[in-house]
Amino acid sequence: MEKMTRVSGTVSGCTMFCHLDAPANAISVCRDATQVVVAGRNIFKIYGLEEDGFVERLNLRVGRKPSLNFSCADVMWHQMEENLLATAATNGAVVTWNLARPCRNKQEQLFTEHKRTVNKVCFHPTEVNMLLSGSQDGFMKCFDLRKKESVSTFSGQSESVRDVQFSIKDYFTFAASFENGNVQLWDIRRPDRYERMFTAHTGPVFCCDWHPEDRGWLATGGRDKMVKVWDMSTNRVKEIYCVQTIASVARVKWRPERRYHLATCSMMVDHNIYVWDVRRPFIPFATFEEHKDVTTGIVWRHQHDPYFLLSGSKDSTLYQHMFKDASRPVDRANPEGLCFGLFGDLAFAAKESLMSAPQSVGDVGRKTYPGGDRRYPIFFFKKPDVTEQFAQVSSALSVFESEAGSSVGMDWFINTAQSYLLSGKPFAELCEHNAQVAKRLNRPQESTTWTMLRIMFSEPANPSLSSNHNLNKSGNLPLVNSFSMKEMSAALNERNKENRQDNLHSLETNLNNNDENEETEGSEGQAEYLFGDAELDDDDLYSMEHDNQAAEEPEYLLPQEAFPLRHEIMDHPSAPEPVQEKPESPHVSGSEAESTCLTPMESFSLISVSQLLFSPHLPPKFFCPIVKEMLCYYAEQGDVQMAVSVLIVLGDRIRKEIDELTQEHWYMSYIDLLQRFELWNVSNEVIKLSTCGAIMCLNQTSTTLHINCSNCKRPMSNKGWICDRCHQCASVCAVCHHVVKGLFVWCQGCSHGGHLEHVMEWLKQSKHCPAGCGHLCEYT
């Protein structure tokens, strides 16, 4: 504590940097944290650390022709003797410098005992005159600065020494790391052999650092991109933490006053300095990103101050980093993952602390903090210790599965896709069927749409459709035409909102309109009919229409549909259910059509004008703009299924109205959806039924049929069905001898076959090929 107070008095400053003349190889600070020495191949300078910048104090490279002894690989400032420095030269020299020397040349001692580059020099932490060096030649030497030569030599008996570090705990112990991945522990008194050795990394161990407080801990960093923390206090060396960085680790330095933190920098590729919490080995606690080239030296400015880090780099800059200016990768790291599944289920992964944080209604204050900075409120109220919170993280993964039948699920889509009929029956029946399907799946809007479509487009087959319909439509639908697109879609949107009351109202207004119109005798009957005054039976109703319609043809298509509608309508006044009702009657459908397309007021105001403009007989073409609008509406609401289904069922009736590109887009989207749900059959049906060239050819891409002639058993070369060798028709059913069109099943062994049902039947009785070739065919 005493030290701390002193520190806070002396160490202050800001993030700052200065340009060096040349790339730095190593840096070291003096004990009182006021000066830093920078050493490199072409630089050897001392800078003073001022409040707002670096100040050059001394250039130690003197003389006209600096010798190779100045080319430093490493430098260390003595932590007890403030005038004493040592450098490791690339030519193998170990040099000590005394700043107290009066002349310009501060060189004091020169040891030239190593044969190759000296990678590291290290002063003993408590013994003033003891210096240790580690060299590329594989030897470590211990020097007594009072003597001219080394006191002892330690042979690692292996490859080059990359780092040597005196232990802080044991006076006599030092650790050395080697290029072969080993770390050795030596007793300074026993140069003959190491005390213990263990393999720390695969590949070179570039650095090691003793923990300043936990005296048994040694951190090592290697080319394998790992930083490992070893507990050396036990009998067996134990790896207690392992940090995986993204590049080879050149330097590692424990952070003062923070038990679990250490700083690393890399030897290549990565220029950043990372501070890690070893308990959370995956993501850096803090990052300093200032350097533009490889960082070569890092040192904490003061041994009891965790907030200042100095670094030198190949980019010829010297930086002082403030911890408060560091970037925190974890703040930018996304704490949550969220994904919607195909079936409406949601996968959600989130940091556990987020989910357990009280979802308090009371913390309104959070809403107002600037920029949505999320850290402070949570931190200060819950856990004050940032580093503790950093270390303890985990995520919880959960899947929210949509319950069957809920609106978020996709069951409706699958059911609809499978149940809709798109072809193979008369148009009206398809519509009717699909309306039923939609109704069953509780999709009233779609159901109504199908019903409307049937009514609109069935008419040409039945020009004498009941006058009620005609009246209704002639009364209202023409209006639609005069609306702008915008109004249309707005009106379409109104649809759901309309409650029964509105429906009735609009109905009423329309009817009133019709009443006002002299020519509509039918309206009277309709009104009575609708309002439950259903004394007339169907015959009456139709007979009325007959009156109205001079030439009534006997075969109208939709008479029976008039029955259910009556009941529906009678129900209406008594049971005011929300929109769910599915009116099936043409009458009510008609009125439904109004309510979808028009707001009641508009219809009211315009109806008398438009009434006269159109004949009661409307060609189906007349409805195309509305239907087109409707299809677009569905597509924009995300229900491309409806758009495509209607498009297919209506076929030529609507196709020309919608431009090819849009159709293609709808088809593609729907097919993609079907394939997502693995509804291959439906998807194929849609492709087959589509009329877009681009869609139809989907089935043909990367599909090749190899056909052999069933007679000569050679591959068919031309595209027709006649084999050009034996001039016979190839695809003849072996059972009935007719040409097969449609499903053709054939034996891959003898290439005979025929109609599926014929072959199946044949093979029930016989095992041999129906063609008589003797092959034992098998139908599975």
Added chain:
Amino acid sequence: MFVAKSIAADHKDLIHDVSYDFHGRRMATCSSDQSVKVWDKGDDGEWHCTASWKTHSGSVWRVTWAHPEFGQVLASCSFDRTAAVWEEIVGESNDKQRGQSHWIKRTTLVDSRTSVTDVKFAPKHMGLMLTTCSADGVVRIYEAPDVMNLSQWSLQHEISCKLSCSCISWNPSSSRAHPPMIAVGSDDSNVTYSGKVQIYEYNENTRKYAKAETLMTVTDPVHDIAFAPNLGRSFHVLAIATKDVRIFKLLPMRRESANSSGPTKFEVQVMAQFDSHNSQVWRVSWNITSTLLASSGDDGCVRLWKANYMDNWKCTGILRGDGSPVNGSSGHAAALSAVGIPGAAQMVVGAASAGRYFFPHLDSPRAGSRLAHLLPPPSLIEQIYEPDPSHAPQLRQRHAANSIIQPAEHD
């Protein structure tokens, strides 16, 4: 409407991304612990981890599936400045018997000099293409010329966005009327650079991506961005996770002439903007029909948004990740400040409905307001004015309100 299932993910650090595959039966998670896990939904409906392997030497930010037409292929991107493509190997092995599958690395994309923050496969109709974006503001588009050879990728385009990129999203539209389009979000924290969302469009003539639009109104860091699935629509919908949830609509404007070479001009509309998370929003995700948007934020909740017939977006549900049900109203901090004691409320509700979620009707539709301001429902306002400070009756009242399950809506 939802049943929550908790999965013991067993990742050793934060999970940063979850991703469903094309058919919704597989799921991949990635984490800071440098691993990716693949989960398969068994016949019993449970999720089983079928593969877990170390993918990178740094945090894995994102994982994404390729279209199954290209095989079972995953791409991941990481803090270690790389993106990688992985393929599942089919074959008889011991792994298979133990229900484990084997994934091998097909390629590593090493072009970025900084953390690769997002990776996405392009829509299938464009072929096998992969996009990455990195913290130094570069979007890279790779293509595998031979879809059978996943180890060969060529860098096709490099787009410099100037701002640190955090997320990308392809416009999924397969229409020929819509040229390939990609939206890029930036998490640059400097609010003075406006336009944190940029949209680039491929130009057929120049064969380059050019900026088509910048959403200048987005000034806060963007964490996630997602185009809604385009099911035959003529316009595009883009959801953005920043300090709030925003939904933009991009209407392509008609070109003056067919052969004009410039990028498409868009009319940009804000469809919705919600700050009910009261904090950073981290993720947005669309359902497959683009009718529902899910967002998650620092409040630890997932909120579901849905447009009504008026194109008026509103919240239709709130889900808590830890299984506790949420009082639907809790997001409306301003309105509820006086109510307090959420814990008690949860207990009351929770007793009735462990693990179930109700969808409280949050907002009565307000015709005409396009921006869907989430005003507190009337019932809650009444509660606030209630002079009685004791909470019990209020809670019961709310509980009752919450228990009403909304009828299924199809609009």
